[in-house]
Amino acid sequence: MAKRGNGEGSIYKRKDGKWMGSLTIGRDSSGKIIRKTIYGKTRQEVLIKMDTIKHDIKTSNYVEPDKITVEEWLLYWLKSYKKNKLKPRTYDSYESLSNINIIPYIGQIKLQKLKTKDIQDTYNKRYEEGLSASTISKINIVLKSALKKAITENYIVKNPADFVELPNIEKKDIKAFTLEEQNIFEKVAKDYSLFPAFIVNLDTGLRKSEILALTWNDIDFDKGEISVNKNLVVVKDRDREKGIKTLIQQNNGKTKNSVRIIPLTKRCINILKQLKVKQQSLSNIVFCSKVGTHVSPRNYSRAFQKVLKKANIDMCNVHTMRHTFATRLFEAGAAAKQYHNYLVIQVYHLH
Structure with missing residues (x-):
């Protein structure tokens, strides 16, 4: 058994030959210590993983791994945070944009795995298919807002929708009767x-x-x-x-x-x-x-x-x-x- 310094976590070799590390990552609302278990094939692999987590905790970039998908989070966000806040017509619009233009394209991606590239590729594809720049801008407003809430809920650290490049919206000619x-x-x-x-x-x-x-x-x-x-x-x-x-x-x-x-x-x-x-x-x-x-x-x-x-x-x-x-x-x-x-x-x- 090998043990690290106080507060730095512990690393053990299991009977099956694999290595396991235990690390304190914080406390819950009641003050109880929360510990994280890390696994690896070698002691060095576990050590690197633990050092990465400690660095993320120190820089406020650590989030507990979660399997929730973009679709699952988006639907939860709409129902829990927006349904009773938005006007009915606005909520219908948010729901429609999500179901038609977001979920079919990136909904299956794990929320914590979503990258700016995934969003950018989707917008580019939809624009090439004929979707207007104005609609894409509206889609990004919805997605960006949902991901912002995911940050406050500690699912993700950064908002990948913040860094996309949107197509330019062309001003339409204003029609008035002569x-x-x-x-x-x-x-x-x-x-x-x-x-x-x-x-x-x-x-x-x-x-x-x-x-x-x-x-x-x-x-x-x-x-x-x-x-x-x-x-x-x-x-x-x-x-x-x-x-x-x-x-x-x-x-x-x-x-x-x-x-x-x-x-x-x-x-x-x-x-x-x-x-x-x-x-x-x-x-x-x-x-x-x-x-x-x-x-x-x-x-x-x-x-x-x-x-x-x-x-x-x-x-x-x-x-x-x-x-x-x-x-x-x-x-x-x-x-x-x-x-x-x-x-x-x-x-x-x-x-």
């Missing part, structure tokens, strides 16, 4: 049930989710204002086995400045008054379906696309109405100064 296109769009849209919503969208620059969440108590006809204080989102109904999508109304906006008061144009006030009379208390939802329920964001977008096609306007998304609102304000020049505070808030929220 004045002629807007006039044509509004003329054609009159034949559609969502015409009032489109006009309010064009005249306020609200987000689609904000437009669809408006209720009549948000409208102050006397002051000619809208109170923007909630949005409509589509999330999974986790009480159902297949996670069917459902609509929910969130009472807080995208940012702390999302809750705001927006002035209405005269035509918006007139259109909304006519709509309220037409609805006859069918629903408290301003832009509701025929049965008084929320119009889904997808159906709103589909209706917008139908108007574009009939109006022979180049295809674009609903966000175009938001950009068009800002464009008309800027074109108004000096006249827009009276809406200075309103303009600053709205244009700030365009992106």
